Amino acid sequence: MERRASPPVATQFPMQIATTIESTRAASRAARSAGKRIGLVPTMGALHEGHLSLVRVAKAKSDFVVVSLFVNPLQFGPTEDLAKYPRTFERDREMLEREGTHLLFAPTAAEMYPTRDATYVNVEGLSERLDGQSRPGHFRGVTTVVSKLFHIVEPDIAIFGQKDAAQVAIIRRMVRDLNFPVEIVVAPIVREPDGLAMSSRNAYLDPHQRQQALVLSRSLQRVQELFRKGERSTEKLVAAGREVFAEQAGVRPDYLSIVDPESLETLTEITSDALVAVAAYVGTTRLIDNLALNGDKSKN
Numbered sequence: 001m002e003r004r005a006s007p008p009v010a011t012q013f014p015m016q017i018a019t020t021i022e023s024t025r026a027a028s029r030a031a032r033s034a035g036k037r038i039g040l041v042p043t044m045g046a047l048h049e050g051h052l053s054l055v056r057v058a059k060a061k062s063d064f065v066v067v068s069l070f071v072n073p074l075q076f077g078p079t080e081d082l083a084k085y086p087r088t089f090e091r092d093r094e095m096l097e098r099e100g101t102h103l104l105f106a107p108t109a110a111e112m113y114p115t116r117d118a119t120y121v122n123v124e125g126l127s128e129r130l131d132g133q134s135r136p137g138h139f140r141g142v143t144t145v146v147s148k149l150f151h152i153v154e155p156d157i158a159i160f161g162q163k164d165a166a167q168v169a170i171i172r173r174m175v176r177d178l179n180f181p182v183e184i185v186v187a188p189i190v191r192e193p194d195g196l197a198m199s200s201r202n203a204y205l206d207p208h209q210r211q212q213a214l215v216l217s218r219s220l221q222r223v224q225e226l227f228r229k230g231e232r233s234t235e236k237l238v239a240a241g242r243e244v245f246a247e248q249a250g251v252r253p254d255y256l257s258i259v260d261p262e263s264l265e266t267l268t269e270i271t272s273d274a275l276v277a278v279a280a281y282v283g284t285t286r287l288i289d290n291l292a293l294n295g296d297k298s299k300n
Contacts, residue, residue, distance in 0.1 A: 015097045017104045021112075021152050024105045028066065028153050031102070036063035040155035040182075042146060045069045046086035046200035047095050050190040054159045055099045057187045066153050067096055069106045074117070075141030086203050105153070112148065121147045123170045123177070129264040130166040130277050131288065134254050142167055143174050150180050157183040161190075163197050165275055165290045169264055189289075191217070197289045204285040208250075213282045215248040216289040219256060223276050227293050232270045234258040245280065254279035254286065261292060 018024040031038055039062030041054045058065045069092055076082035089106065096104055120140050126132070127139035150158070160168050172184050190198045195217040196210070205213055219241040226240050241256045258267050261275040270293060277290040 015093075015101050015104055017093070017106065019106055019108070019111065021107065024066075024103070024107075024152055025154075027103050028064075028155075031064035032154070037157070038062055038064045038066060038153065038155045040149065040153050040158045041065070041067045042149055042158065042160070043067060043069055044071045044085065044200065045092050046088050046203065047092045048190075048198045048200065048202075050161055050163065050198035052095060052099055053190050054161055054187050055096065055101060057185060058157070058159045059100055061157055061159075061185065062155075064102045065100070066103045066105060066155065067101050068149055068153070069104060070112060070145070071109075072112075072141055072145045073109055074113075074120075074144055075138050077135055077137065080135070081201075081204075086200055105149075112145070120144045121174060121178075123173050126166075126170045126173055126264050130255065130257060130259065131279065132166070134279065139167065139170050143170060146171055147174065147178070147180075150182055155182055157185050159185045159187055161188075162186050162292075163189045163199070163288065163290065165261065165277060165292075166264055169262055172262070195221075197287075199287060201285050201287060205282060209282045209285070212248060212250050213285075213287055215245055215251050216278050216280055216287055218248075219244040219278055220276055220289060220291045223258075224291060224293070227270070234267050234269060234274075237270075237276070241276070241278070250282070252281040254281065258293075 016027055018027060028038055039058035041058050043051050055065060055067060071085050071087065073082055093104060121143040122140040123143055132139045168186050175182055175184060192198060194214060196213055222244050223237045223241045226237055231237055237258060238256055245251060245253045256278045258274050258276050259265060260267060261273050267274055274293045275290055276293060279286060279288045
């Protein structure tokens with residue numbers, strides 16, 4: 001079941017702001033010493049309702065909510081949008097304070113990576129699939145920074161969004177393989193009323209491109225319709241989704257794949273859980289979306 005946008009709930013809860021690893025560790029450990037359960041929501045800022053839904057999940061499942069706001073350079077390729085990625089710190093701060101966030105961790109790149117990088121965390125095999133194939137090194141950057149955040153904050157739970165389903169699978173594998181004592185919680189995709197998955201990169205779209213971007217969710221809906229009618233061949237389902245893209249000018253598909261949601265391996269036939277993942281360029285903006293299929297039902 002997808003989640004629709006809803007207005008934030010106002011609160012007057014005072015929020016701490018930390019910009020250093022040392023102060024963040026101190027605040028987190030003080031909360032733990034007080035018997036509080038710690039929830040972490042990693043973000044890159046430019047917050048929207050999708051992010052806030054993660055904060056609300058963290059608030060419901062923990063006693064001390066930490067949100068990190070860090071545009072991580074390691075997960076951007078040399079030709080990607082690191083320099084122009086939206087940065088809206090004051091707006092983000094106000095939104096998080098209204099949501100009752102306890103601690104905002106907003107480090108600089110120099111704080112997180114003070115020396116030339118020599119150590120990375122990489123989940124081999126999974127990290128080369130889906131976005132990892134299109135964006136070499138992207139998931140290595142994600143798992144490296146998330147592992148650092150886990151060590152800094154020491155959360156009991158960490159909340160991620162279903163929109164980044166491949167990222168979720170990779171982080172879950174990292175947590176399992178490296179024995180992180182962290183429960184990974186996945187929250188549903190939050191969509192605009194017309195079906196577009198919320199993303200910080202939607203801000204790059206002009207009004208015409210905003211309409212073109214709806215082809216991502218339409219392609220997923222087409223796959224979902226055929227699945228509900230009994231089609232289980234991924235070749236036929238993918239072909240149907242690609243036909244939807246062919247009808248929309250101005251959008252360049254990157255991939256439309258049906259994979260195992262844990263291993264991210266491509267499936268030939270759907271016999272149990274499956275993930276339909278899509279990425280496409282609308283103008284120069286790259287967007288992603290997905291939905292989960294399960295037995296005779298589907299959800300996203």
